[in-house]
Amino acid sequence: MTQPSRGRVLIAKQLADVSDATLRFFRQIGVEAVGVPTRLVTEVRRSRPHVPPAQEGPAGPQPPPWDADGLRRVCDRVRAFGLEPYTATLPVSGNILLGRPGRDADLETVQACIRVAGAAGLSVLTYSFTALRASAGYYAVDGGGRGGAHLRAFDAGRVRHLPPVDGVGTHTREELWERLTRFLRAAVPAAAAAGVRLALHPNDPPVAAFRGVEQPVRSLADFERLLGVVESPANCLFMDTGVVTEMGEDAAAAIRAFGARDRIGFVHYRNVRVEVPNERYTEVFFDEGDGDMAACMAALYDAGYRGAVEPDHTPGIDGDTTDTWIGWAFAVGQIRALRDAAAGGHLR
Numbered sequence: 001m002t003q004p005s006r007g008r009v010l011i012a013k014q015l016a017d018v019s020d021a022t023l024r025f026f027r028q029i030g031v032e033a034v035g036v037p038t039r040l041v042t043e044v045r046r047s048r049p050h051v052p053p054a055q056e057g058p059a060g061p062q063p064p065p066w067d068a069d070g071l072r073r074v075c076d077r078v079r080a081f082g083l084e085p086y087t088a089t090l091p092v093s094g095n096i097l098l099g100r101p102g103r104d105a106d107l108e109t110v111q112a113c114i115r116v117a118g119a120a121g122l123s124v125l126t127y128s129f130t131a132l133r134a135s136a137g138y139y140a141v142d143g144g145g146r147g148g149a150h151l152r153a154f155d156a157g158r159v160r161h162l163p164p165v166d167g168v169g170t171h172t173r174e175e176l177w178e179r180l181t182r183f184l185r186a187a188v189p190a191a192a193a194a195g196v197r198l199a200l201h202p203n204d205p206p207v208a209a210f211r212g213v214e215q216p217v218r219s220l221a222d223f224e225r226l227l228g229v230v231e232s233p234a235n236c237l238f239m240d241t242g243v244v245t246e247m248g249e250d251a252a253a254a255i256r257a258f259g260a261r262d263r264i265g266f267v268h269y270r271n272v273r274v275e276v277p278n279e280r281y282t283e284v285f286f287d288e289g290d291g292d293m294a295a296c297m298a299a300l301y302d303a304g305y306r307g308a309v310e311p312d313h314t315p316g317i318d319g320d321t322t323d324t325w326i327g328w329a330f331a332v333g334q335i336r337a338l339r340d341a342a343a344g345g346h347l348r
Helices: 019-027 068-080 096-097 102-120 173-194 218-230 241-246 251-259 293-300 325-345
Strands: 008-014 034-037 082-089 125-128 138-141 151-155 197-201 233-240 265-269 271-276 280-284 306-311
Touching: 008 082, 008 293, 008 325, 068 082, 068 102, 068 218, 096 173, 096 251, 102 125, 102 173, 102 265, 125 233, 125 265, 173 218, 173 233, 197 265, 218 233, 218 251, 233 241, 233 251, 241 251, 241 265, 241 271, 251 265, 251 293, 265 293, 293 325, 306 325
Parallel strands: 008 034, 008 306, 034 082, 082 125, 125 197, 197 233, 233 265, 265 306
Antiparallel strands: 138 151, 151 280, 271 280
């Protein structure tokens, strides 16, 4: 898994379905690699709420192991449209996150899914380790963006007063780290054996705690701690330029630091304007936030990153479809321009 000195950035997009219309559209606008659903979904799914629903409880039970033949059919269908099946989202159960009975059996299911993903030819599995997400702190800024674009913002003050959730209780940061360590020691060796990389997305929003549940991965120091639990090329970061900027950090510098060590498995590419690091920010177009997106792309190439970059959380544009296809097309075009400029050495 050692990377060469030159990067090879693929433009990616997570798909909710593999219908003809969806695959044609993303191929037409220049997407090259996709995140696939793990079962064959051929009807169009076009529902993407601008503000996600508030999470009222922890993750549910661990889904059954992925069906090998089913995932292979999904991947074959994607390839038939000239797209690379690159990644899928690995589910992590409430038992694993909260240290409940049944977590060992759930970890065995996780290992089984990893093996199926490797056999199907996927390169990366992304996952998060968020026992309770502070999504109730998001709110819409309708018409508040450039030209009246619809934005999404986060304010930790909207959720700071909320009590613990019945049936969940309180959980400390170190308790979450003990569980994450247990997960990594079970999952990373399975991934290495299957030829798959695991990429952990940081807690987003990166608040210290939500409703009595502390968040384990919300800083660059936490990134270092994660990578030190299991030293393996299969143990990687899901680098989100938006989250790193939300932390008050320099996303391009973080890419250089972790990319040079070949520890970035996947990239979410987005930008934010930050009022208070970790606690108050607004998601905006690539070219108007606090992050330097050109510098981020240059950093990926300088670090020799050979992987996928996906636009994330596009603002709402007037007249867009319910699945924000206009927004995605605009974002993909910007990524393609920055990628080509970086590949030609024009961003340095």
